[in-house]
Amino acid sequence: xxxxxxENPKEIIVGxxxxxxxxxxxxxxxxxxELAEQINNDYxxxxxxxxxxxxxxxxxMSDLIKSVTVDCEVDFLRLSSYGDAKISSGKVRMVKDLxxxxxxxxxxxxEDIVDTGLSIQYLGKLMENYKPKSVKVISLLLKPDSLKHExxxxxxxxxxxxxFVIGYGLDYAQKYRNLRSIYILSENGA
Ligand code: 5GP
Numbered sequence: 001x002x003x004x005x006x007e008n009p010k011e012i013i014v015g016x017x018x019x020x021x022x023x024x025x026x027x028x029x030x031x032x033x034e035l036a037e038q039i040n041n042d043y044x045x046x047x048x049x050x051x052x053x054x055x056x057x058x059x060x061m062s063d064l065i066k067s068v069t070v071d072c073e074v075d076f077l078r079l080s081s082y083g084d085a086k087i088s089s090g091k092v093r094m095v096k097d098l099x100x101x102x103x104x105x106x107x108x109x110x111e112d113i114v115d116t117g118l119s120i121q122y123l124g125k126l127m128e129n130y131k132p133k134s135v136k137v138i139s140l141l142l143k144p145d146s147l148k149h150e151x152x153x154x155x156x157x158x159x160x161x162x163x164f165v166i167g168y169g170l171d172y173a174q175k176y177r178n179l180r181s182i183y184i185l186s187e188n189g190a
Contacts, residue, residue, distance in 0.1 A: 007180070011183070012179070012183055013190040014172060017186075018189055020183060021181045023158060023160075028168060028182065029063065032063045032067065036064050036066075036067030039068055039108065040068060043106065046106045047070070047105075048106045048107065049073045049105045050065060050072055050073070051077055051098065051102075052075075053078070053119070053123070054076050054079075055078070055169070056112030056113065056177075057110045058169055059169035060168065064110065064138070076098075077096060077098055078096035080092070080093055080094075081118065101130075102131075102132045103132065104131065107132040107133075108135075108138060109123055109135065110138050111139040111140070113140065113170060114143065114151065115146045115147075116148040116149060117149035117150070120139075120149075123137075136155070137152065140168075141156075141157060141165065142156045143159075143162045145162045164185045165182050166179065166183050167181050167183045168181065
């Protein structure tokens with residue numbers, strides 16, 4: 001099996017489906033820097049804890065944190081909702097809890113994408129139990145037309161249409177997280 005692809009492919013074929021570049025590497029990097037600057041400004045006298053939601057947020061979190069210039073801590077929490085398909089199971093469960101104590105801390109939850117809002121709503125309730133001083137949410141992507149739950153996202157990278165996307169941490173059946181750009185499912189199949 002030929003398992004090698006070019007570093008920045010224009011399209012990705014998965015069976016009958018085709019994904020095309022939607023947000024390229026430069027655009028992503030520039031926007032991530034802008035978001036970090038906003039956070040630097042908002043948290044200049046604070047010592048926030050960034051909580052990355054695994055697995056999808058790991059690349060975004062890593063790039064974001066490199067442009068954050070305030071002292072901060074980092075931890076991860078893992079949720080499971082999608083399994084290996086493109087459709088959410090509609091149920092969220094925690095698969096890995098926090099290692100740090102966020103009681104009295106300024107927490108910034110880092111998500112890859114908000115779709116229906118179910119995960120963020122679940123996280124909001126979970127965080128309440130941990131009694132942080134404040135909680136803000138940053139998401140690289142938001143599908144505004146897919147929202148089914150009332151959620152407040154404090155920092156948004158890009159609003160996108162309600163279509164499946166992959167790359168830059170986001171998977172399709174656990175693959176394609178290592179793509180440098182965000183790819184969107186094309187109307188015209190493979
Ligand atoms: P929500 O709970 O808001 O419906 O969904 C949030 C989670 O669903 C995200 O953290 C992500 O794991 C997954 N998700 C939602 N939309 C997409 C998408 O277009 N592509 C991928 N790869 N995952 C998605």
